[in-house]
Amino acid sequence: MTGVRGKTGVPLAELLGARPGVEVRGGSSDPSTVRLAGVHPTAFSWDEPSGWAAATEGVDAVYVVRPDRADAPELIGALLAGVPPRARVVLLSERDPDHTGPDGWAPRAERAVRDGGRIWTILRPSWFMQVFTDPRFYRDSIVDTGQFSFPGGGATVAWIDARDIAAVAERALLDVGHAGQVYELSGPESLSLPRTAELLSAAAGRPVTHREVTIVEAVAGMTGFERDLSALTFERVRAGRFADVTGTVERVTGRPARTLRAFLADVGPVVWTP
Numbered sequence: 001m002t003g004v005r006g007k008t009g010v011p012l013a014e015l016l017g018a019r020p021g022v023e024v025r026g027g028s029s030d031p032s033t034v035r036l037a038g039v040h041p042t043a044f045s046w047d048e049p050s051g052w053a054a055a056t057e058g059v060d061a062v063y064v065v066r067p068d069r070a071d072a073p074e075l076i077g078a079l080l081a082g083v084p085p086r087a088r089v090v091l092l093s094e095r096d097p098d099h100t101g102p103d104g105w106a107p108r109a110e111r112a113v114r115d116g117g118r119i120w121t122i123l124r125p126s127w128f129m130q131v132f133t134d135p136r137f138y139r140d141s142i143v144d145t146g147q148f149s150f151p152g153g154g155a156t157v158a159w160i161d162a163r164d165i166a167a168v169a170e171r172a173l174l175d176v177g178h179a180g181q182v183y184e185l186s187g188p189e190s191l192s193l194p195r196t197a198e199l200l201s202a203a204a205g206r207p208v209t210h211r212e213v214t215i216v217e218a219v220a221g222m223t224g225f226e227r228d229l230s231a232l233t234f235e236r237v238r239a240g241r242f243a244d245v246t247g248t249v250e251r252v253t254g255r256p257a258r259t260l261r262a263f264l265a266d267v268g269p270v271v272w273t274p
């Protein structure tokens with residue numbers, strides 16, 4: 001696995017680590033921080049291709065968390081060229097990657113997997129519910145200001161629990177029948193931003209409001225590729241590209257995708273305790 005510390009990486013590592021007979025290498029550029037039962041912390045950095053061969057030697061399957069950087073298509077292609085030919089590859093991509101046309105960055109990252117000569121499955125999830133609990137996203141502003149600023153433009157978002165993405169990834173990595181599939185993944189309901197804030201308020205036990213901002217405001221402080229990618233992502237939110245409820249989680253895993261209410265109940269108010 002690449003990205004074992006990330007939002008889908010942790011729950012996927014937990015699922016795989018609990019499977020008897022499955023040996024999991026949890027790739028991170030900071031492997032000393034990886035402490036997950038049944039998972040071998042493994043040095044893996046997109047910046048150090050010299051370490052990839054050791055990380056992927058002999059693997060049967062690879063989970064690729066797309067790195068959000070300009071050279072991701074080339075990096076993914078180079079990584080896959082070195083993994084065993086029989087290995088299954090599951091890529092974490094995103095909804096509506098073709099927004100900027102077939103030669104955009106996101107479709108090129110997917111093409112690196114489709115053309116990589118391995119058995120592949122591509123996951124295209126909506127926005128993750130975990131953005132509300134991740135301090136690198138909205139958790140801290142919810143705690144500090146009781147607000148989250150999001151340029152939704154009146155669109156709804158079918159938030160998905162990263163644990164459901166992980167459950168689909170687990171199937172695609174371990175089971176047959178997922179080769180050449182592109183899975184459009186969403187949560188079970190499409191929520192307006194004000195409704196999302198209501199659910200957050202109830203879960204956090206204090207008022208949380210959605211603040212509508214412009215895309216320029218939302219990407220303030222970001223630079224370069226990160227800024228461009230984030231602005232594009234918010235444009236797609238506004239265009240309703242994250243609104244569809246797809247039902248794919250249930251189709252693949254046999255159980256319904258979790259609601260935002262259920263996710264927030266599992267997390268508990270302690271996450272937003274100052």
Ligand SMILES: NC(=O)c1ccc[n+]([C@@H]2O[C@H](COP(=O)([O-])OP(=O)(O)OC[C@H]3O[C@@H](n4cnc5c(N)ncnc54)[C@H](OP(=O)(O)O)[C@@H]3O)[C@@H](O)[C@H]2O)c1
Binds near residue numbers: 006007027092093127
């Ligand atoms: N977030 C969303 O709502 C969303 C929605 C759709 C698609 N996606 C796509 O999914 C991919 C992964 O996004 P993500 O939001 O899941 O990424 P993430 O949680 O930030 O994880 C990505 C990597 O960031 C590194 N990282 C650095 N500091 C960290 C910290 N304090 N805690 C945890 N990880 C840390 C980790 O790699 P190291 O261990 O190597 O440092 C981790 O694997 C991206 O391509 C993104 O565009 C995201």
